[in-house]
Amino acid sequence: MIRLDRVTLVRDGTRLLEDVSFTVPTGHALALMGAGGAGKSLILKLICGLLRPDAGRVFVDDDEVSALDERQLMAARRRIGMVFQNYALFDFVDVGENVAFPLRQWGELSAADIEARVARRLAQVNLTDAARKPTSALSGGMKKRVCLARATVHDPPVMLCDDPTAGLDPVTTNRIFALLAQLRAENAATAIIVSHEVEALRRACDRVVLLERGRVVYDGAMIDAAQSDNAGLRAFFEAGATP
Amino acid sequence: MSDAVARLGAGALALAETVGALALFTARVARAALRPRLDRFETWRMLYRVGVESLPIVATTALFAGAIAVVQTGANVVKFRAYEVVGWAFGFSVFREIGPLLVGLMFSGRVGANNTAQLSTMQVTEQVDALRALAIDPIEYLVLPRVLSMVLMMTTLAVIGNAFALVGGIATSWGMLGVDPWVFWNSFAEYVTLTDFANGVVKAAAFGLAISLVSCHFGLAVRGGALGVGRAVNSSVVASAISIFVLDYFITWILK
Numbered sequence: 001m002i003r004l005d006r007v008t009l010v011r012d013g014t015r016l017l018e019d020v021s022f023t024v025p026t027g028h029a030l031a032l033m034g035a036g037g038a039g040k041s042l043i044l045k046l047i048c049g050l051l052r053p054d055a056g057r058v059f060v061d062d063d064e065v066s067a068l069d070e071r072q073l074m075a076a077r078r079r080i081g082m083v084f085q086n087y088a089l090f091d092f093v094d095v096g097e098n099v100a101f102p103l104r105q106w107g108e109l110s111a112a113d114i115e116a117r118v119a120r121r122l123a124q125v126n127l128t129d130a131a132r133k134p135t136s137a138l139s140g141g142m143k144k145r146v147c148l149a150r151a152t153v154h155d156p157p158v159m160l161c162d163d164p165t166a167g168l169d170p171v172t173t174n175r176i177f178a179l180l181a182q183l184r185a186e187n188a189a190t191a192i193i194v195s196h197e198v199e200a201l202r203r204a205c206d207r208v209v210l211l212e213r214g215r216v217v218y219d220g221a222m223i224d225a226a227q228s229d230n231a232g233l234r235a236f237f238e239a240g241a242t243p
Numbered sequence: 244m245s246d247a248v249a250r251l252g253a254g255a256l257a258l259a260e261t262v263g264a265l266a267l268f269t270a271r272v273a274r275a276a277l278r279p280r281l282d283r284f285e286t287w288r289m290l291y292r293v294g295v296e297s298l299p300i301v302a303t304t305a306l307f308a309g310a311i312a313v314v315q316t317g318a319n320v321v322k323f324r325a326y327e328v329v330g331w332a333f334g335f336s337v338f339r340e341i342g343p344l345l346v347g348l349m350f351s352g353r354v355g356a357n358n359t360a361q362l363s364t365m366q367v368t369e370q371v372d373a374l375r376a377l378a379i380d381p382i383e384y385l386v387l388p389r390v391l392s393m394v395l396m397m398t399t400l401a402v403i404g405n406a407f408a409l410v411g412g413i414a415t416s417w418g419m420l421g422v423d424p425w426v427f428w429n430s431f432a433e434y435v436t437l438t439d440f441a442n443g444v445v446k447a448a449a450f451g452l453a454i455s456l457v458s459c460h461f462g463l464a465v466r467g468g469a470l471g472v473g474r475a476v477n478s479s480v481v482a483s484a485i486s487i488f489v490l491d492y493f494i495t496w497i498l499k
Contacts, residue, residue, distance in 0.1 A: 045372070048375075048376050049375075050372050050375055050376060070380070073378075074378045074379075074380065075378070077375070077376060077377070077378040078378045080376070082373075082376040084369050084372070084373060084376075086368065086369055088368060088369035088370050088372060088373035089370075089373075090370055090373070091368075091370070092288075101377065101379075102377040102378065102379070105282070105377070105378075105379045105384070106378070150377075
């Protein structure tokens with residue numbers, strides 16, 4: 001379960017998020033939509049504990065993430081997988097080591113177990129042949145798949161995906177969403193997906209939250225969203241693009 | 244007038260903010276160092292990059308530093324025909340002062356600037372956030388291996404640099420002043436004490452610590468994109484150089 005309770009975030013005197021509240025029940029997937037600069041990425045960073053709210057509370061399952069110190073957050077983050085909008089791949093190791101990175105650092109599995117997990121995940125994202133390549137040699141779609149593999153190699157029960165298909169062609173976009181669905185289904189993971197791909201979100205998510213200038217203006221079931229009274233949301237669904 | 248006062252005040256506030264942030268960062272590193280969980284691969288990688296790759300530039304600097312020390316004292320040595328003290332004058336000034344200072348400044352320019360550029364690039368490309376999101380402490384993974392490597396390697400390079408400076412000093416006094424290498428060596432070995440050597444080593448270790456903390460702090464505190472990276476590198480080099488001179492003053496004063 002992910003819950004935001006009246007969250008406000010202020011930076012340099014500007015209210016980037018104001019009184020944001022919503023809940024994602026365990027095992028459900030939420031589409032977080034909104035125009036650029038609405039605060040979607042900030043919400044994911046708040047949930048992961050990378051940012052702290054100025055007011056309000058953030059919960060991931062039983063942990064109040066917004067109240068944990070950095071050391072306690074380390075434990076909480078092991079249950080979260082985050083896909084970054086701009087990949088954030090480690091440029092000092094190759095593709096395989098990027099995916100193996102969290103497992104090696106945590107030191108809970110044997111080297112053989114780590115190799116097996118990484119090989120399986122790379123096969124799932126169709127990157128087995130790229131395992132020894134530097135990340136600089138990959139295309140945008142391949143980088144997104146590496147990012148997805150790294151974020152999910154430890155089978156996290158919570159997945160946060162920040163625009164996982166930004167700038168990708170429709171075929172790769174469909175492949176990424178199919179992968180997301182597959183990986184999420186394997187662990188019955190709770191997920192928040194930020195994207196502008198309305199059709200793909202319709203298939204992947206059961207709830208939708210629309211943000212406008214840091215405020216929640218719609219929170220409801222995906223199935224009702226297209227017929228919503230909210231003009232902004234309807235525009236999203238009708239145009240399949242930012243209103 | 245009021246503009247000048249306002250600028251002075253703003254400058255003082257900015258300086259206080261930087262010093263305060265650096266102190267807090269140092270405290271975080273010290274706390275992490277109490278329970279070190281060093282990544283072996285990252286530590287070896289840093290030891291190689293910081294130490295082995297810096298050796299040529301440090302050796303060259305030290306060689307010429309030794310030569311310059313002899314050139315500077317040469318006129319008086321010839322004037323007073325004090326050939327038997329040239330080794331002592333060289334050892335005292337190079338081992339205690341010029342050697343660690345010049346190696347420190349070179350180390351700051353090469354290793355410190357490179358370190359800030361690397362960390363700030365990682366910061367602006369969200370690699371540091373990715374580490375945190377993967378439950379990996381950037382202080383433990385990125386900063387501790389760098390601090391350890393820079394302190395160890397700066398000290399080691401200063402010792403190696405002393406040897407190169409000695410070669411430069413002997414060669415120059417022989418070639419320029421006509422002082423027999425054995426005369427130089429005897430003067431050096433008789434008058435230069437272990438304390439002189441240790442003095443330089445302590446300074447080198449302190450400079451290594453200062454460069455590592457300053458360069459890591461400015462790297463991780465970067466804001467903005469490529470422009471921010473450039474500013475961070477610039478600030479890091481300037482702050483490291485200032486730290487080196489301030490530390491040099493206090494260590495010289497304490498160990499006098």
